[in-house]
Amino acid sequence: xxxxxxxxxxxxxxxxxxxxxxxxxxxxxxxxxxxxxxxxxxxxxxxxxxxxxxxxxxxxxxxxxxxxxxxxxxxxxxxxxxxxxxxxxxxxxxxxxxxxxxxxxxxxxxxxxxxxxxxxxxxxxxxxxxxxxxxxxxxxxxxxxxxxxxxxxxxxxxxxxxxxxxxxxxxxxxxxxxxxxxxxxxxxxxxxxxxxxxxxxxxxxxxxxx
Numbered sequence: 001x002x003x004x005x006x007x008x009x010x011x012x013x014x015x016x017x018x019x020x021x022x023x024x025x026x027x028x029x030x031x032x033x034x035x036x037x038x039x040x041x042x043x044x045x046x047x048x049x050x051x052x053x054x055x056x057x058x059x060x061x062x063x064x065x066x067x068x069x070x071x072x073x074x075x076x077x078x079x080x081x082x083x084x085x086x087x088x089x090x091x092x093x094x095x096x097x098x099x100x101x102x103x104x105x106x107x108x109x110x111x112x113x114x115x116x117x118x119x120x121x122x123x124x125x126x127x128x129x130x131x132x133x134x135x136x137x138x139x140x141x142x143x144x145x146x147x148x149x150x151x152x153x154x155x156x157x158x159x160x161x162x163x164x165x166x167x168x169x170x171x172x173x174x175x176x177x178x179x180x181x182x183x184x185x186x187x188x189x190x191x192x193x194x195x196x197x198x199x200x201x202x203x204x205x206x207x208x209x210x
Contacts (some may be wrong), residue, residue: 002183003066003155010061012041019044020206026185031176031199033188036206040187046155049187050082051075052198064110066137078123081184083152083159083175089130095141096126102149107182116144120174135140143175147182154179156188160195163207172198 005026012019019041034042044130048059052075063071069132089098099113117123120140130138139159146154158173160168176199179186188199196203 001066003152003185004028004070005185006062006064008062008064009204010045010048010063011059012044013058014041014044014056022204023061024092024202026187026202028183028185029180031179031186031188031201033190033196033199033201033203034206035190035193035196035203037191039045040206043157046082046157046189048054049078049155050080051078069126079150079152081146081149081153082155082157083142083146084157084189085159085161087130088143089138089141089145091130094126095128095133098130098141099145099148102145112148116148119145119178120144132188135163136171139163139167139171140174141169143178147178148159153183154184154186156186156190158190158192158195161190161192168194169198176200 006023007022007025011021022045024032034045036042044053044057047053049063051073053059062069088100093101096113098209099116101111103109103112113126114123117125120143122137122140130141133141160172163171172195188195190196
């Protein structure tokens with residue numbers, strides 16, 4: 001069952017300085033985009049959401065998936081998938097092994113990996129070395145590795161910023177289409193207006209706190 005992602009009266013602070021405040025619900029299949037320059041707390045918010053907030057920051061508020069409060073759960077139990085600027089593929093693993101890393105045990109693992117690669121037009125890439133892939137291919141493998149872990153929500157930390165313009169548009173479309181097909185709520189942080197336009201949905205523009 002698809003669940004909303006709820007940011008309930010969240011405030012992120014550095015020392016006594018407020019970085020951002022947000023109180024939003026992201027419906028299943030919807031996208032909320034946070035835009036703003038570096039230093040306004042976008043990536044820090046994602047760190048808090050994933051349970052990895054650095055000790056020099058503080059936060060208040062609650063994070064929920066549907067009716068479940070996940071604020072204090074260990075990171076591996078939060079069911080949040082995240083994509084970063086870097087693909088973060090394991091260089092010592094093949095493409096297939098990278099995909100298998102996030103795959104739940106049980107079922108025909110080889111078949112699921114093959115299906116995932118076919119879905120992103122990389123059929124037959126199971127044994128490829130990630131170092132031999134193009135930037136767009138790496139982005140597609142990273143996306144499918146994350147989706148194979150069956151997250152309940154998707155967090156995007158400027159994952160398109162290192163791609164050239166044509167490839168950025170292609171990968172953006174692929175990410176948003178698959179998130180909507182799976183009815184995943186999506187939180188996108190970016191400084192690129194084209195990302196926000198492609199995402200659709202709600203937009204929150206953040207400024208430096210004073």
